[in-house]
Amino acid sequence: MSQTFSLQKSREELKRQGYDTWIVEKPYNPYTKRREDLYNCIDLVGIRDDLQGVVGIQATGEDCSRHIRKILEGYVGSKGETIPPNPHLHIWIRAGNRFFIWSWVLRGKKGKRKMYQLREIEFILQDGIVVHRETNAQA
Numbered sequence: 001m002s003q004t005f006s007l008q009k010s011r012e013e014l015k016r017q018g019y020d021t022w023i024v025e026k027p028y029n030p031y032t033k034r035r036e037d038l039y040n041c042i043d044l045v046g047i048r049d050d051l052q053g054v055v056g057i058q059a060t061g062e063d064c065s066r067h068i069r070k071i072l073e074g075y076v077g078s079k080g081e082t083i084p085p086n087p088h089l090h091i092w093i094r095a096g097n098r099f100f101i102w103s104w105v106l107r108g109k110k111g112k113r114k115m116y117q118l119r120e121i122e123f124i125l126q127d128g129i130v131v132h133r134e135t136n137a138q139a
Helices: 005-014 064-073 088-093
Strands: 020-023 028-030 032-037 044-047 057-058 098-105 115-126 129-136
Touching: 005 020, 005 044, 005 057, 005 098, 057 064, 064 098, 064 115, 064 129, 088 098, 088 115, 088 129
Parallel strands: 057 098
Antiparallel strands: 020 044, 028 032, 044 057, 098 115, 115 129
């Protein structure tokens, strides 16, 4: 699944839930050889007038475990540099905002029509530490 597809699918789902949305991921930069996300993890934001704060979404296909590790543990960059765990997410959540990874997975029984299902991973603060939990998304 392409990054664009999962981003558009996520945007559609946020709109279905009543959010005004904005794509905050910058396009692929050929010089840095990567896309740039808001605070290095957010592709899409949404607001609603009946909810406080901003919801941030990182949209992806089936590879959400890799994204979870990058955010919580850091990673080694393409040039061998060590990238630490995301330092912005703690502040984002403490400020009253929410953050999710939305993973779009093609599911269905053999011989039947396959449908994309949303796998939702929410990041929260637990004892002052950012942790994640899977929720029961129904998209």
